[in-house]
Amino acid sequence: MNNLFDIDKTEILKISAKQGTGVEDVLAAVIEKIPSPEYDREKPLRAFVFDSWYDRFKGVVAHIAVCDGVVKKGERVICASSGKKYEITEVGILYPMQVPSDSLYAGQVGYAMMNMRNIDEAQIGDTFFHEKSSVQPLPGFKSATPMVFAGMFPTDQSEFPNLRSAIEKLTLNDRSVQVKADNSPALGQGYRLGFLGLLHMDVFSQRLDQEFDTSVIITAPNVAYKMKIKGEKNLKLYGTDVITVLNPCLMPEPSIITEYYEPMVNGTIISPSEYINELTALCIDHRGRVKDQSYIDSTRIILRAIFPLSEILVDFFDELKSMSSGYARYLKTIYRSL
Structure with missing residues (x-):
């Protein structure tokens, strides 16, 4: 932990959720280290x-x-x-x-x-x-930006009202899900949903099934691309010079596009050092570019690379796990010019 994240080992709390050990130490540390929020019981609500x-x-x-x-x-x-x-x-x-x-x-x-x-x-x-007081509203949360998009359609179109109700109730306490109505010539009425990642999408679909008994057809996940356009008429039409496109059918004419951008992911892979050659090849196969690599200790290596998000959506992590005992995590997502 000290080598990976530069954390003082005396600050690390040992806890096991499975065994229930160390919980009291965490609660005590929360009280000791996290400052109490400011409040005033005499002020208006x-x-x-x-x-x-x-x-x-x-x-x-x-x-x-x-x-x-x-x-x-x-x-x-x-x-x-x-x-x-x-x-x-x-x-x-x-x-x-x-x-x-x-x-x-x-x-x-x-x-x-x-x-x-x-x-x-x-x-x-x-x-x-x-009702009778005048106060300044508290600052709200910053909305999360969805990165993975998929269509959800009921297996039977007669179940669409139930799907709509279930999605509305689930998104009540999961505001990170972006919801837009969609219509498919083959699948009928449904929704285009945006998620923070594949796991987020899987959990959401499982909750639909388990909590609302709603069976859905989920289309293959995809990502949003951005395009910079030119021409005053086009800028007025779209209201901006950079547009976001999810569906290839909705792309503007290529003649008005000056640049294309795709979402990129800065990834960190930690693995036994004997798999370094295989990991490098895996990154290249998925259009990744290795930025740097360093040894954590005599047996483990940390590799940092940048990938197109579309290249690691489906099978990248399965390949990574089957290849080695490595782990990967997202640090941040950016858009890069194509």
Whole structure:
């Protein structure tokens, strides 16, 4: 750990989720090392929504962090983004189940119910405040950028309303999923979804099946390409000089394109040193470029390379694991000119 990440070994906590050991040390370290958030119970209410989910009987349940003031059952609050007014029907803490209480004070984290029936009413990153107060909304979360896109279509078109409802409820507490309506001549109505990665896509599709009994057809994953265009007429038409294209059928005329960009991934591979030749060949086969390599110790090597994201979407990691006992992880994604 010290060689790989330059972490002081005295700062490393030993913990096993499987055996449950070391958990108390982690909790103590959180209290000791992470500064307490600033809050003031005398100020007007500001409650930050950091998660939400849908209860079929009670509607939307918002998980909130009370940053200022106090919120009580029966009070009326306003949503900062929409301006809608709600009455608090229940508040409480998660322990880990829902434990109702009369109020939540600044510095506490809990849940709130407000008779919300529309899943879009509890947006993650939103702020709620009292009806008669004027406060500055809290800064929200920065939206994650999807990197992998795939189409999802119901196996039977009569199930499309159920798929739509299931996707709406799942995306309620997973705002990183980008959703756009799609239509295929072969598969019918469906959605084009954007995910953070392949694992994210797999987990989402499994939840659709397990939690909503929704069977879907998933198209092969692809990535978004960017193109720089020219001409005043075209700039007015698209509203920008750099456009993003997911479907090749929607590409503009090649004559107006000046540059193409594809998403790239900076990858780090850690492996036993005897596999270095095979790893280098694997990177080259996937249009990768090795930037540098160094020895961690006498038996392991760390290799850093840059790849086109499209080249490692499907089978790269399977090939890597079958070739060696190496591991890979993304550091960041950039767009490179083609």
